[in-house]
Amino acid sequence: DGGITQSPKYLFRKEGQNVTLSCEQNLNHDAMYWYRQDPGQGLRLIYYSQIVNDFQKGDIAEGYSVSREKKESFPLTVTSAQKNPTAFYLCASIPTGVPNTEAFFGQGTRLTVV
Amino acid sequence: AQKVTQAQTEISVVEKEDVTLDCVYETRDTTYYLFWYKQPPSGELVFLIRRNSFDEQNEISGRYSWNFQKSTSSFNFTITASQVVDSAVYFCALSEARGDSWGKLQFGAGTQVVVTP
Numbered sequence: 075d076g077g078i079t080q081s082p083k084y085l086f087r088k089e090g091q092n093v094t095l096s097c098e099q100n101l102n103h104d105a106m107y108w109y110r111q112d113p114g115q116g117l118r119l120i121y122y123s124q125i126v127n128d129f130q131k132g133d134i135a136e137g138y139s140v141s142r143e144k145k146e147s148f149p150l151t152v153t154s155a156q157k158n159p160t161a162f163y164l165c166a167s168i169p170t171g172v173p174n175t176e177a178f179f180g181q182g183t184r185l186t187v188v
Numbered sequence: 189a190q191k192v193t194q195a196q197t198e199i200s201v202v203e204k205e206d207v208t209l210d211c212v213y214e215t216r217d218t219t220y221y222l223f224w225y226k227q228p229p230s231g232e233l234v235f236l237i238r239r240n241s242f243d244e245q246n247e248i249s250g251r252y253s254w255n256f257q258k259s260t261s262s263f264n265f266t267i268t269a270s271q272v273v274d275s276a277v278y279f280c281a282l283s284e285a286r287g288d289s290w291g292k293l294q295f296g297a298g299t300q301v302v303v304t305p
């Protein structure tokens with residue numbers, strides 16, 4: 075079945091560590107997105123990539139980094155510079171060039187700083 | 189800048205009651221897309237409905253219906269005859285059609301719907 079796979083489902087990070095969240099899709103979508111969700115808030119865009127080897131900052135990119143070396147993969151690294159990383163992270167993808175299409179979401183990764 | 193407001197934080201209903209979720213948006217673009225997503229306790233976002241800015245026809249799909257009014261920048265969503273399985277957080281989202289903004293979603297804060305038997 076086609077879809078988006080995020081791993082791990084739960085992740086614990088110690089202070090000062092970098093951690094990488096995985097996002098893989100087999101939908102052949104060009105565009106991929108990372109969103110952050112905090113309790114009681116909507117999702118906020120961290121980074122997005124509309125094509126391989128290219129990505130753009132979203133609204134809250136500070137303390138995060140991404141890469142897009144393959145069409146199907148868009149990993150997110152939460153660096154030690156991110157002061158408040160505890161949150162729920164969701165990855166999404168959309169087929170570029172298809173108007174009015176909905177985004178497909180993964181099941182999310184819950185990151186906790188310990 | 190675009191903005192989506194969901195003023196209702198939580199709505200509690202008894203099963204079989206109707207639930208209407210409010211959504212008000214702001215955008216400078218003339219072409220945009222509006223969405224409703226459902227987030228059950230498991231966490232993933234499930235797409236429910238979409239509407240183009242140039243199509244104000246309101247529709248019904250099963251127990252879901254929506255009321256899109258450009259004049260008031262509102263995109264309200266109704267669940268008819270609610271069921272316990274409808275308990276979730278519901279998000280309204282806006283996407284602009286410009287190339288560099290393609291697919292970027294601006295979300296509201298979400299409305300928690302609690303349906304009790």
